[in-house]
Amino acid sequence: MSTSSVALRPFWLTGPRVQRYLFSGAILAALGYLIVYPIGMLVYASVVDVPPRPGEPIGHLTGHNFAPLFAGGNLQAIGNSVVIGVAGTALALAIGCALAWLTARTDMPARWLGQVSAIVPLFLSPFVGALAWSFLAGPRVGYLNVFLQGMGAPFGLNVFSLGGLVFVLGLYHAPYAYLFVSSALTLINPELEEAGKAHGATGWQVARRITFPLVRPALLGAATLTLVLIIENFPIPEVLGTTGGVLTVPVQIFRLMEMYPSNPNEASAFGVVLLLFLSLLLFAQARLLRGRDFATVTGKGFRPRQLKLGKWRWVAFAFVLLYLVGAVLLPLWALAMRALSKFGYFLNSRSFVDFGNMTFKNFSDTLSYSTFTDALRNTVFVAVATAVFGGALHYLIAHVVHRTRLPGRRVMEYVTMAPIAIPGVVIGLGYLWAWIRLPWPPLFGSLWIFVLAYSARLAPFGFRTMSATIGQLHHELEESARVCGAGRVRTVRSITLPLLRPGVVSMLLLLFIMSFHELSVSIFLYTPNTQVVTVVLYQAWSDGNTARVAVISLVTSGLLLLVALVGRRWLKFREA
Amino acid sequence: MRNRLRLPRQPAPAAIVLAAGVAIELAGVTKSFGGPRAVDELSLQVAEGELLVLLGPSGCGKTTSMRSIAGLETPDAGSIAVGGRMVFDAYRRIDVPANRRNVGLVFQSYAIWPHLTVFDNVAFPLRVRHLPRAEMKRRVHEILALFDLDGLADRGASRLSGGQMQRVALARSVVMEPRALLLDEPLSNLDAKLRDRLRIELRLIQQQLGITSIYVTHDQTEALALADRVAVMRGGKIVQLDTPVAVYSRPRTRFVADFVGDSNLLAATVVGAERDRVRVRLNGTQIELDAAGKAPPQESTWVCIRPEHLEAGEGANVLRTTVKVALFMGDHVAYELAAEGGPTLRMVVGQTYAPLAPGSPLTVHVAPERVLLVVDE
């Protein structure tokens, strides 16, 4: 570009400035479309007196929708959510931290098994876990109860209870705590701990005065995130709590929409309240942690010091095994039992090995059930599209935020991270209001609405994973391509993406898997022609068709475990 | 932002017409990252084929200046021309993107792409310029040979030693025949021996290819050894721009005297001046010294005496001292001397006699031409 060619161009196209604003504007518009507009519609629905459905009038402003939230069943749901959130978080943290510490810092036997056990439940999805546990520990006929009765135990298990909910929620959220704490533990420079030793501290004093304070920020982060995830969780309380009469806030929001006559404005108001509460929680955590993120100050590649457990090694190993059994093996066994059973119930412990009772008919029935096979095809499409398009958007935003000085990049970061505080049911409801009314684009009733909603819901995860990956790439590697004469696109293609490939592939796989699991959003957005697997599973469950539930759960879990197995070379887990 | 607004909204005058033989020209380049200015109205001209060293303490804005020339930072004000072409002008809104400036930049981290071989790393600039294959191969092999890398062409770049990476980085910057070569502390990650060898190699190649270069370092010996001219930077500004000899022997400010070379710096007051001679008294003492040259503009000044310019024995500017410490350094002896009723002085003496014992009296003198008066800036 020489001086004269600049002068010849019209003023408003001079230089890259206009392009920068156009580019930023396009990304911000996409984010507005994906996140801000649906949430805005939800807020709108919460303060007017008619539902924002097609054909309804605009309505009047009102605060009445918020009044009934703090009374009756709604108030009870709030109480349940708080109790379950706190207790479930405590359990998840206890399991997750123990697993992290045992695998990272001790000489426990088969530590790889600890790592695997802590990750595999993520592929099983909390929904499937809850369904399996409803087979295992339903009152009287639950498979475990059958065994207990056979042994003459004077008590039985009941997973359809507050305690059961806490147990299953804790079980399936422990991996998140594990990921947070184990990355913090492996990033601590062991010399910090050795220095403590050298200055005369005992092993216990080192743990208490050095290690613990160093991982405390990570611990607090893990606690907040787990709490948020548990409170917003919809499938587990829906499956276990509905039967037992223990409703939580997300379930109650869904109920308000499902009951007849439905109460969409109140549901929206409840969604807004939940959203505000979770935002407050995350805000408080961010304030607490500000400038204290020192657990990750050092690089990586340390050979951490290992505590000798002595004879406790086997206790530790038994603990890992117990978790693996409870979170993965028992549920899979229960699903298999139910899927293979002719009658669907077992009289005593011997009937579990009675092959005369077994059949493959359930499999053939479900696999030829066209609603399921259509839904499976839809889900694969949606999951792939979310991984590709959503992933591309998440990558683009992470790139813009971390590698450019484009205007508005801070706003992009905030908006992208916002869905972490937005419960799935709230996104579902927001998307419902956002698109049900508009004749164009005809998103409602198409599979693309799932792609958009999933991309929004998974945006914080995708953005954070990509940011971490990009952060590991020294910016000079890209800049040197620029000074060597490569344009921006060429630089990304030849340098950035090849170097980031492991991280990018890992993120795509995880986006695919998470999309496969999605229920809380999908339950609001499906139509008879656009169903996804989780919705079909949900319907099978609410119809009481346990055989179909078992087969669908097994097939999808098997599929995802296969994907994970094939992709394990690339799969890298980071705290979300 | 505030900084930008205060600058005059007019073209930087010096850069409109480029003087013949000027390869790089910066005029009033200013950059701030929101705080104080990292680069503060920097103006600079580098002649064709010249190697200019930017020397300054950490954080003085050397890297930011380099990155601005390469197009990786956008200055808030000023203009930059490279090879007779305006590549940046804040006023006229010219900002040629980095990939079209054809300026080579060797990063401190080398930024060797680990997923490519040595050959592919060096070939990259030619590939993006769509050079014909044969021509590209020939040029790359030529450059690899020049940098003694021929044996490593197919080696993955992640399996190179520090010195080899440094050479690959350099080869990659040179292969595209850049209009200017910028080197940001290219040797600082290497051990001392390797650094010495590569420094000589680098200078040879630079002279052989005749590439206009700016070399950033905070190592003053490196600066003096390599440079055609040295620009000493501080707080985003150039405080002195001169040949290495001039910067060393005639530092303009106390900062330059202190930063470049070792020196005894003493606060002093002018007590008398003749035509080509100034008499100063060291503050807080009765010691008076003669210095050659013109009187400084202010009465209070700083005296700079290089340790090697103090000589034992009687002469002009005699000082009576006592030996505090004597360090035998092999090829020389370093003394710390307590001057009578006055300051501590450092003196370096070639190894002519055995070191004196601490406490011995020692009379030293310094020629008036060696007493440098510098301003306090």
Ligand SMILES: Nc1ncnc2c1ncn2[C@@H]1O[C@H](COP(=O)(O)OP(=O)(O)OP(=O)(O)O)[C@@H](O)[C@H]1O
């Ligand atoms: N991207 C940035 N954001 C904010 N401040 C920056 C950035 N880059 C540089 N600075 C600041 O600008 C000033 C000059 O930095 P620069 O890197 O140019 O120094 P330098 O002379 O290269 O130092 P060193 O010898 O340590 O490499 C410093 O105060 C630095 O903190």
Ligand SMILES: [Mg+2]
């Ligand atoms: Mg620097």
